[in-house]
Amino acid sequence: MLDAIAQWWDGVELWLAQLPFPFQFALVMAVLLPAALGVARLIDRVVDQAAGRFNPVPKVPPAVEPEKVDASTPS
Template sequence: MVDAVEQWWDGVELWLAQLAFPFQFALLMCVLLPLSLGLARLIDRVVDNASTRFNPVPKVPPAAEQEQPRKVEAGEPS
C-alpha cells in the first residue's frame, strides 16, 4: 500500500516538475492557497476554543439588574 502511494506521488512530482513555471505557479496557487486558508481557519478555531475553555470570560449580570449607586442628597452624610 505504501509502495503504491510512493509511486503515485513520484509520478505526480515528476509531472509537476516537467510543467512550465506559469502552470506550476497557477496549479500550486489553486491547490495550496485554499488548503492554507482552511488550515489557518482550523487552527484559529482550535486556539479560540482552547483559550475560552482554559480562561473563560466571567459572566457579567445585565446592567438593569445591577444595584444602582444611591445618590447622595445635599446635606446628607455620605
C-alpha cells in the first residue's frame, strides 16, 4: 500500500516538474494558499483558547440604565 502511494506521488511530482513555470505556480498557489489559510486559522483558534485559559476576562456586571420616560404622557 505504501509503495503504491509513493509511486503515485512520484508520478505527480514528475508531472508537476515538467509543467511550464506559470502553471506550476498556479497549481502550487491553488493548493498551498487554502492550506496555509487553514493552518493560520487553526493556529489563531489555538492561541485564542490558550490566551483565554491563562488570562480570563473578568466578568463585568451590565451597566444600569436610567429609568426610561414614556414620551407619550404629558409632564
